[in-house]
Amino acid sequence: MIRRLLELTVTEYVYLSGKCKWCKTTSPNQFGDWKTDLYPDDKSLTEIMKLKARGLKNTLKKDDDGPYMSFKRPMTKIMRGLPVTFGNPTVLNKDGVPISDSIGNGSEVVIKLLIYPYNSPGGGKGIGARWESVRVDHLIPWEIKDFAEPAEREAILGLKEAPKGEYSF
Numbered sequence: 001m002i003r004r005l006l007e008l009t010v011t012e013y014v015y016l017s018g019k020c021k022w023c024k025t026t027s028p029n030q031f032g033d034w035k036t037d038l039y040p041d042d043k044s045l046t047e048i049m050k051l052k053a054r055g056l057k058n059t060l061k062k063d064d065d066g067p068y069m070s071f072k073r074p075m076t077k078i079m080r081g082l083p084v085t086f087g088n089p090t091v092l093n094k095d096g097v098p099i100s101d102s103i104g105n106g107s108e109v110v111i112k113l114l115i116y117p118y119n120s121p122g123g124g125k126g127i128g129a130r131w132e133s134v135r136v137d138h139l140i141p142w143e144i145k146d147f148a149e150p151a152e153r154e155a156i157l158g159l160k161e162a163p164k165g166e167y168s169f
Contacts, residue, residue, distance in 0.1 A: 011117075013132070014051070016044040017110045021068070023103035025091050025134065033072040034088050036103075036131065038111060039065055051115065055126035071113060071131040090133040102142035103134070110135045 018040040029035050040048055048060065048069055058069050076085050093099045103109070113129040120126050 012115045014047060014113045014115055014129070015110055016047060016113065017041050017137075018044055018108070019065075019106055020103060020109045020111075020134075021065075021105040023105075023107065023109070023134070025089050026100065026102055028075050028088075032075045034075075034131065035070060035072040036109075036111065036134070037068045037070050038109070039068045051127065051129065056115075056129060057126055058129060071111060071129060073131040086130075089131055092133070092135045093139070094135065094137045096135070099136065101136075101139060103136060104140035104142040106140045107136055108138035110137065 016038060018038050021037045021039070023036040024034050025036075038044075045067060048056075052058075052060065058071065060067055060069050062068070073086055073089055076083050078084070091099050091101075091103070111134045112132045114132050116128050116130070118126055118128050
């Protein structure tokens with residue numbers, strides 16, 4: 001009984017590798033989440049299927065680039081009745097050095113997930129996955145086309161090419 005109780009309350013970490021798209025590590029999306037879509041390699045796809053068998057509710061989707069799963073990290077979350085604030089995911093380069101570069105679509109990454117148990121509303125148990133950090137093994141530079149939302153693309157279109165200001169203080 002005690003062992004089963006411990007199994008339901010212990011968190012674990014899982015590392016998944018593959019290519020990413022829509023990797024939002026510097027600013028949250030419109031829902032207040034840092035989020036990435038991971039296109040897992042074969043080994044990580046097997047690990048994802050094991051997590052799904054254990055109760056992970058994230059949906060495995062497929063597009064022209066193959067199967068992918070979205071992982072997120074909320075800015076805030078209510079936990080045990082209290083708001084908890086999370087910072088953005090830590091981003092490291094392949095040498096383990098922190099970077100602040102925006103991650104472009106197709107970058108090769110390893111993501112770290114915190115796997116935790118939870119009780120489903122109405123009964124039942126499951127596991128959740130919170131995106132903790134990312135290591136970028138091969139960085140594809142970010143481009144304006146990497147914005148998922150048309151309004152975001154429109155908001156910054158032309159800004160890079162705009163003339164520099166003349167500042168005097």
